[in-house]
Amino acid sequence: MAKLDQLTRHIESYVDSSATPAQQVASMDAIGNLVKDNALTLEALVRELGMYLTTTDDIIRARGIHLLAEVLARIESKPLDIATVHSLITFFKDRLADWRALRGALVGCLAMIRRKSNVGVVTDSDAKAVAQSFLENLQVQSLGQHDRNLCFELLNALLELYSDAVSSLGEDLVYGICGAVDAEKDPECLMLAFHCVESLARLYPDPSGILANFAADIFEILESYFPIHFTHPGGGHIHVQREELSRALMSAFSSMPFLEPFVIPLLIEKLSSSLLSAKVDSLKYLKACSSKYGAERMANHARAIWSSLKDAISTYLEEPVFSFTSKPIVGVNFQKNEIVTEALSLLQLLIRQNSGLLVSLIIDDEDVNMVFNSIACHEKYNDIPVQGKQKLHVIGRILYVTAKTSFSSCNLVFQSLFSRMMDALGFSMREINSLPTDNMLPPTGVKFGFLYLCIELLSGCRDLIAVSEEQGLSCDFEHETFCNMLNHISSSLFSAFGSSLSSSADNHLDPDIYIGVKGLQILAMFPGDTFPITKLLFENILRKFMSVITEDFNKTILWKAALKALVHIGSFIHKFHESEKAKSYRSFVVEKIVELLSLDDTTMPFPLKLEALSDIGMTGVMHMLRVLQELEGTVFANLSMIFVHRNLRSSETVVQLLECFSDKLLPWIHENGCSEEPVVHFAVEIWSQIGICMGFSVPFEAKGLLGAIMKVMKLAVGYCSVESQNIIIKKAYDILSSHTSFQFKELEGSPLVPGQYDVSDRDKWVLSIFASAVIAVFPQTCIPNERIVLHLFIITLLRGVVSVAQALGSMINKMISKSEVTETSSDLTLEEAVDIVFNTKIYGKIFSQTYQGNDAVLTDLCLGVGTDTSLQINAICGLSWLGKGLLLRGHEKIKDVTMILLKCLSLGTKSALPLIQDSQEETCMKNLDPLVMKCAADAFHILLSDSEDCLNRKFHARIRPLYKQRFFSSMMPIFLQLISKSHSSTSRSALYRAFAHIISDTPLIVVLSEAKKLIPILLDCLSMLTEDIQDKDMLYGLLLVFSGILTERNGHEAVAENIRIIINGMIRLVEYSHKSLVRETAIQCLVAMSEMPHAQIYPMRSQVLKAISRALDDKKRAVRLEAVKCRQAWA
Amino acid sequence: MVSGLINANPIIYEKKERRARPTPTFTDDGAAEPIDQQEIFDHIRDIKDPEHPYSLEELKVINEDAIEVDDQHSYVRVTFTPTVEHCSMATVIGLCLRVKLMRSLPSRYKVDIIVAPGSHSTEAAVNKQLNDKERVAAALENPNLLDMVDECLAPSFG
Known part of the structure; x- marks a missing residue:
C-alpha cells in the first residue's frame, strides 16, 4: 500500500499546476521507473489515474493524459501484450479529437507507434485508424510550434513504419499532408515536413499515380521555400543549420520525378539570382534532380540548363594561374570557386547521362563558334583582348570537362572540335594520314588560342585514360576515335608546342611559354607505352626539354619550367619503371643530367647543374640511386684533386656538391624510405679518402670544406640505422687510429699528457670529422675503445676544438647507465664514463710552468689552476657541452657542473657560497679574468638553448621532458642568493649575465610563476646588458x-x-x-x-x-x- | 535645431589596400626611415567621419596624394575635401586631422590643414579657423567638442 500512496503522491504532484517543471519531471521519472521495474502494472496506473483521464476539467485532463503518454514513452522497450497495446492506442487515437488535451494524445500515439516489434506493436489496422483520426481531427497549422513538431514526427513515424497500412488512405493522406505542410515556417518542423514529403513520394512512386495528380499543389507548397535563406543567421537558438534544411528540401524535390516540369524551370530561374547561396543551391539541386529524374526527363531542359551553366561559368571563372608549382600537375590551374566547381560537376553529370545531346549543344553553341573564329587571328596570348581571354578560358574548362567525362563524349568532341582546331592550326587530319612526317611546322604561325584549347582537351582525355586505367577497366584504346586521332596528330602537336617554346622571350612567366611546356608535358604524361603517344614522340619531347636544360640556361623562366616539367614526367613515369618509356626517360634524362656533372664545361653554371641533378634525382628511388652514384664519383674525383694537386677551385665544387647532398638529397632519401646503403657507402668512402690523403698536407680550411664535410658526415650518420652507423664509426675509428699522430697507447694511462706532442692542424680536422660522426649516432651504436676516445676528446677539447666538446657531451648523453645494462658487455657504462671525465688526471706541467702541485682534473682546469686563460676558457667551454649532455638526460652530476660554473662566476666572494665550499678554496682567491667569467656565464646559454649542431632529436639525443623547467627551478634560488650577496661589480654582472641566459631560454610559463621575485633582478639584468653593444641580441631576448x-x-x-x-x-x-x-x-x-x-x-x-x-x-x-x-x- | 544629417547619403569608396613596406633587413638597423606621405596617411586614414560610421578614407575626404611632407624642414600640409560644399562638419574634420597629427608627429613639425580649393563654400573662413593656434586651443577646451574629436580618432589608434 505504501507504493500506492507513493504513486498517488507522484500523480498529484504532476497534475498540480503549481508544481515546478523540475518537480513534474521528477515525479514522471519516478512513475516511469516504478512501471519499468514491474513494481507497478500499467493497469494499476491507469486505474489510479482514472479520474484524471476523463475529468471534464480541461487542464487536469490534459495533464493526466500527458502523464500517461510520457510514462509510455519511457517504457518503450518493456514488453506489453496485444490487448493492452490495442486498448491504449485506441484511447489515444480517440483523444486526438480532444483539442484541449492534444499534447498528451500526440505523445502517446507517437510512443505507441514507435514501439519495436519484439515488445508488442500496434497492429496495421490500429495504425491506419490513428492516421485516419489524425487526418480528420487535426488542423496542424493552427497548433503551436511544439505540437506541430509532434504532429510531423507522428506523420513521419506512420509513413516509415506503417507505410503499407497508411498507403491505402490514398488521396486523403496526400491531401492531409499537403495541408499540414502548407505555410510552415519553423526550421525544425520544416526538416520533418520535408522528410514527410519525401516519404510520401516513396509511398506513391507511380509517375501517373495519386501523388502525381497533386504535383502542381505539392510544387506550389515547396516552391516557396527555395532557396533556403535564413534572414537572421545564428539568431535565436535554432538547432537546424541552413545546409541541413537545404539538403532536406533537395531530397524532397529530387524524390518526385513527376515534379520535373515545375522544378527544373524554377531552378534554372534561380540560377540567375543575385544571392550567391541561391546559385550554389540551384546547382546542387539540379545535380541531385538530374541524377534522380533520369536522362529522359532532363533532356527536355538540356538546352536551357546548358545556356545558364555557360553564363554561370563565364561570370565566375577567374584568370588561370600560369605556374608550374601549383596543382594540378596535368591540367590548367584555376582559383577554386564554388559556383564554377558545382557548375562543372553538373555539366559532367549531364554529359554522362546524355553525351550525344550535350556535346552537340556544346559544339553548335554560337559562343563556342565565335571564340573559335575570333582566336584564329591572334598569335600570342597577350594579343587576345580581355573578353576574348575570358571566353577562351571558359570554353577551355568546358572542353576539359567534356573530354574527361566519358569515352563517347571524348570521341564526339574530338571528331568535331579537335579536327577543326587542327585545321585552324594548319595541320590537316587527312594529309597527315597519308603523309606521316616527323617535323611538320604549320604553314601559318602558331595560334595561341588553339594551343590553349588543345591543352585543356588533351589534359581532359589524359585524365580519362588515366582514370580508366586506374580502375582496371580493360579498355581497348585503339578502337576509340580520339586515341586514333591523337596518335595521328601527335607529332604535329609536338612541333606546334615546341615552336612556341623557342619563339618566346624570357622576361616573366609568359603564357606562351607555359602553353608550350605544359602541352609537351601533357603529351609525355599519357599512360601506355606506345599508344596513343608513341615512344618515339616521348623521346623527342624529352630531347626537346633536355636541349632547353643544357642550352637555354640563360632564360631562367623557360629553364625552370622545363625542369619542372621533366620532374613531373619523371615522377609519373617512375611508377611504371619497367615500361619502355621509363627506360627512355632514364637514358635520355637521368643519364644526360648525370653526364652534365662530369663534363668539365664551364658554360653552364654549376649551381644550375646541381639544381637539375637534385630535382631529377628526387623524382624516384631509381633515379636517385643513379644520381647518388654519379655525385659520389664527382665528389671523390674532386676531393683527390684537392688532396693531391691542391686544386682550390675543386674545393669550391666539392663544397657545393656536399651542400646539395646534405640539404636536398639526404632528407629526401630519409623521407622516401630509400635504402641507406648508398649513404653508408658515401660516408665510408669519405673516410677512405681521408685516409689516403693523410700523407699530404690538406687545405681543409679552404672555403668551408671542413664545415661541409662535417655537416654531411653528421647528417649521413644521423639518418642511418644502428648497424650502418656501426660500420661508419668503425671505419672512422680505424682511419683515426692508424693515420693520425695521436698515440693511442699512451692515451690509456693516467695522467694524460696532452702537451707532449703538438696536435697538428690536420689531425685536429680529422678529429673534428670523427667528432661529427660521433655526435649523430644512436645510443645503441657502439663506439670502439670508448675509454681512449674519451681521453682523446678530453685532451683535444683543451685545445679549443668545439666539435670535440660537443661529441663528448653527446657520448655522455647517450651512454647506457649501470642500471640499464642487461648483459656484461665491454662497453663503458655511464657511471664509468662520468668517472673518467671528471677524475682523469691531466699532467700538471702542461698548464703551468710555475705550478708545482699535483696533476689536475678537468674541473680544476675550469677553476683556473693554471695561469693559462685560454686553456681555462677551453675547459669551461668543454664542460658546458658536457653539462648539456648530462642535463638533457637528467643526470645528477649536472649539479656539480653548475656548481663549478657558478664558482667561476663568483670567485673572490667565497663567503657567499656556502653551498660549494670545498678543498679548493685557495685557488678561489685569485683575481679572475673577465673573459673567463663571461665564458662561464655564456655556458648557461649552451646548457639551456636548443642547439642545431648536436644533442637534439635529429641526432638521437636522450632528452628528458621538462628538463628546462626543472633546471630553472633548481637554479633560481641559488642565483637569487648569490646575486644578493655578491659585492664586486664584475662578479655581479657575470651572475646577471648567466641568469639572463637562463631566463630567456626557459619557457615563459615557468618564469611567469616566479615573476614576483624575478622582476627586480630582470630589470637589473636589462640595465647591465645595455652597457655593451655586443649584448644587444641577448638584451632583446630578455626584454x-x-x-x-x-x-x-x-x-x-x-x-x-x-x-x-x-x-x-x-x-x-x-x-x-x-x-x-x-x-x-x-x-x-x-x-x-x-x-x-x-x-x-x-x-x-x-x-x-x-x-x-x-x-x-x-x-x-x-x-x-x-x-x-x-x-x-x-x- | 539640427535637422537631420548634412550629407545623408554619402558615396562610399573602397579602401585602398595597405601597402606592406619592404621589411628592413637586419644589417641596416641604424638606417633612418624618414617620415613620408604614406606614414602620414596611415595616421589619418582611419579617422571616423563625425556623421557616418565610415572612415575619411572611405569617403575620399582625404587621399594620399593630397599630403605634402618635408621631413627635413619639419613641415606637413594636409588638404582635405569635404563631401558636400556646404558641409558644416568641415571644421570638425579639420580639427580631428590636426589633433591626430599633433598627437602622432614629433613636436618639431608644423602642420597645415587646408580645405581643397573650390570644395567648400566658406573655404577661407574654414582655413583660417583651422590654422589659428588660439582658436584650435580654444576649441579643444570645449568638452563637447573634445569628446567628439576623441570619438572620431578612436578607430585610428588601431
Whole structure:
C-alpha cells in the first residue's frame, strides 16, 4: 500500500499546476521507473489515474493524459501484450479529437507507434485508424510550434513504419499532408515536413499515380521555400543549420520525378539570382534532380540548363594561374570557386547521362563558334583582348570537362572540335594520314588560342585514360576515335608546342611559354607505352626539354619550367619503371643530367647543374640511386684533386656538391624510405679518402670544406640505422687510429699528457670529422675503445676544438647507465664514463710552468689552476657541452657542473657560497679574468638553448621532458642568493649575465610563476646588458621575456608592486640606440603598463609622456608607430 | 535645431589596400626611415567621419596624394575635401586631422590643414579657423567638442 500512496503522491504532484517543471519531471521519472521495474502494472496506473483521464476539467485532463503518454514513452522497450497495446492506442487515437488535451494524445500515439516489434506493436489496422483520426481531427497549422513538431514526427513515424497500412488512405493522406505542410515556417518542423514529403513520394512512386495528380499543389507548397535563406543567421537558438534544411528540401524535390516540369524551370530561374547561396543551391539541386529524374526527363531542359551553366561559368571563372608549382600537375590551374566547381560537376553529370545531346549543344553553341573564329587571328596570348581571354578560358574548362567525362563524349568532341582546331592550326587530319612526317611546322604561325584549347582537351582525355586505367577497366584504346586521332596528330602537336617554346622571350612567366611546356608535358604524361603517344614522340619531347636544360640556361623562366616539367614526367613515369618509356626517360634524362656533372664545361653554371641533378634525382628511388652514384664519383674525383694537386677551385665544387647532398638529397632519401646503403657507402668512402690523403698536407680550411664535410658526415650518420652507423664509426675509428699522430697507447694511462706532442692542424680536422660522426649516432651504436676516445676528446677539447666538446657531451648523453645494462658487455657504462671525465688526471706541467702541485682534473682546469686563460676558457667551454649532455638526460652530476660554473662566476666572494665550499678554496682567491667569467656565464646559454649542431632529436639525443623547467627551478634560488650577496661589480654582472641566459631560454610559463621575485633582478639584468653593444641580441631576448610577463594576466600582481622601477627601466630602454626592436618592445611594455591601476601609474605619467614624445621622432618607423599608440594609451 | 544629417547619403569608396613596406633587413638597423606621405596617411586614414560610421578614407575626404611632407624642414600640409560644399562638419574634420597629427608627429613639425580649393563654400573662413593656434586651443577646451574629436580618432589608434 505504501507504493500506492507513493504513486498517488507522484500523480498529484504532476497534475498540480503549481508544481515546478523540475518537480513534474521528477515525479514522471519516478512513475516511469516504478512501471519499468514491474513494481507497478500499467493497469494499476491507469486505474489510479482514472479520474484524471476523463475529468471534464480541461487542464487536469490534459495533464493526466500527458502523464500517461510520457510514462509510455519511457517504457518503450518493456514488453506489453496485444490487448493492452490495442486498448491504449485506441484511447489515444480517440483523444486526438480532444483539442484541449492534444499534447498528451500526440505523445502517446507517437510512443505507441514507435514501439519495436519484439515488445508488442500496434497492429496495421490500429495504425491506419490513428492516421485516419489524425487526418480528420487535426488542423496542424493552427497548433503551436511544439505540437506541430509532434504532429510531423507522428506523420513521419506512420509513413516509415506503417507505410503499407497508411498507403491505402490514398488521396486523403496526400491531401492531409499537403495541408499540414502548407505555410510552415519553423526550421525544425520544416526538416520533418520535408522528410514527410519525401516519404510520401516513396509511398506513391507511380509517375501517373495519386501523388502525381497533386504535383502542381505539392510544387506550389515547396516552391516557396527555395532557396533556403535564413534572414537572421545564428539568431535565436535554432538547432537546424541552413545546409541541413537545404539538403532536406533537395531530397524532397529530387524524390518526385513527376515534379520535373515545375522544378527544373524554377531552378534554372534561380540560377540567375543575385544571392550567391541561391546559385550554389540551384546547382546542387539540379545535380541531385538530374541524377534522380533520369536522362529522359532532363533532356527536355538540356538546352536551357546548358545556356545558364555557360553564363554561370563565364561570370565566375577567374584568370588561370600560369605556374608550374601549383596543382594540378596535368591540367590548367584555376582559383577554386564554388559556383564554377558545382557548375562543372553538373555539366559532367549531364554529359554522362546524355553525351550525344550535350556535346552537340556544346559544339553548335554560337559562343563556342565565335571564340573559335575570333582566336584564329591572334598569335600570342597577350594579343587576345580581355573578353576574348575570358571566353577562351571558359570554353577551355568546358572542353576539359567534356573530354574527361566519358569515352563517347571524348570521341564526339574530338571528331568535331579537335579536327577543326587542327585545321585552324594548319595541320590537316587527312594529309597527315597519308603523309606521316616527323617535323611538320604549320604553314601559318602558331595560334595561341588553339594551343590553349588543345591543352585543356588533351589534359581532359589524359585524365580519362588515366582514370580508366586506374580502375582496371580493360579498355581497348585503339578502337576509340580520339586515341586514333591523337596518335595521328601527335607529332604535329609536338612541333606546334615546341615552336612556341623557342619563339618566346624570357622576361616573366609568359603564357606562351607555359602553353608550350605544359602541352609537351601533357603529351609525355599519357599512360601506355606506345599508344596513343608513341615512344618515339616521348623521346623527342624529352630531347626537346633536355636541349632547353643544357642550352637555354640563360632564360631562367623557360629553364625552370622545363625542369619542372621533366620532374613531373619523371615522377609519373617512375611508377611504371619497367615500361619502355621509363627506360627512355632514364637514358635520355637521368643519364644526360648525370653526364652534365662530369663534363668539365664551364658554360653552364654549376649551381644550375646541381639544381637539375637534385630535382631529377628526387623524382624516384631509381633515379636517385643513379644520381647518388654519379655525385659520389664527382665528389671523390674532386676531393683527390684537392688532396693531391691542391686544386682550390675543386674545393669550391666539392663544397657545393656536399651542400646539395646534405640539404636536398639526404632528407629526401630519409623521407622516401630509400635504402641507406648508398649513404653508408658515401660516408665510408669519405673516410677512405681521408685516409689516403693523410700523407699530404690538406687545405681543409679552404672555403668551408671542413664545415661541409662535417655537416654531411653528421647528417649521413644521423639518418642511418644502428648497424650502418656501426660500420661508419668503425671505419672512422680505424682511419683515426692508424693515420693520425695521436698515440693511442699512451692515451690509456693516467695522467694524460696532452702537451707532449703538438696536435697538428690536420689531425685536429680529422678529429673534428670523427667528432661529427660521433655526435649523430644512436645510443645503441657502439663506439670502439670508448675509454681512449674519451681521453682523446678530453685532451683535444683543451685545445679549443668545439666539435670535440660537443661529441663528448653527446657520448655522455647517450651512454647506457649501470642500471640499464642487461648483459656484461665491454662497453663503458655511464657511471664509468662520468668517472673518467671528471677524475682523469691531466699532467700538471702542461698548464703551468710555475705550478708545482699535483696533476689536475678537468674541473680544476675550469677553476683556473693554471695561469693559462685560454686553456681555462677551453675547459669551461668543454664542460658546458658536457653539462648539456648530462642535463638533457637528467643526470645528477649536472649539479656539480653548475656548481663549478657558478664558482667561476663568483670567485673572490667565497663567503657567499656556502653551498660549494670545498678543498679548493685557495685557488678561489685569485683575481679572475673577465673573459673567463663571461665564458662561464655564456655556458648557461649552451646548457639551456636548443642547439642545431648536436644533442637534439635529429641526432638521437636522450632528452628528458621538462628538463628546462626543472633546471630553472633548481637554479633560481641559488642565483637569487648569490646575486644578493655578491659585492664586486664584475662578479655581479657575470651572475646577471648567466641568469639572463637562463631566463630567456626557459619557457615563459615557468618564469611567469616566479615573476614576483624575478622582476627586480630582470630589470637589473636589462640595465647591465645595455652597457655593451655586443649584448644587444641577448638584451632583446630578455626584454621579450619581460614583456611576456607584463602582458600576461598572471603577471599583473607581480608587476603592480614594482611599477616605478619597471617604468623607469623601460624609459631608459626607449632610448637604447643599438637595436630598434629593443626600443619598440620597450614602448610596447609601456603600453602594457598603462593598464595598471590609474592611481598607481599617474605619478609616472609626465615622465612617460616626455620619453614618448622623444620616441615620436625616432628614426625607425615601427618605433614611431608604437610611440603613437603608447602616447594615446597614456594620454 | 539640427535637422537631420548634412550629407545623408554619402558615396562610399573602397579602401585602398595597405601597402606592406619592404621589411628592413637586419644589417641596416641604424638606417633612418624618414617620415613620408604614406606614414602620414596611415595616421589619418582611419579617422571616423563625425556623421557616418565610415572612415575619411572611405569617403575620399582625404587621399594620399593630397599630403605634402618635408621631413627635413619639419613641415606637413594636409588638404582635405569635404563631401558636400556646404558641409558644416568641415571644421570638425579639420580639427580631428590636426589633433591626430599633433598627437602622432614629433613636436618639431608644423602642420597645415587646408580645405581643397573650390570644395567648400566658406573655404577661407574654414582655413583660417583651422590654422589659428588660439582658436584650435580654444576649441579643444570645449568638452563637447573634445569628446567628439576623441570619438572620431578612436578607430585610428588601431
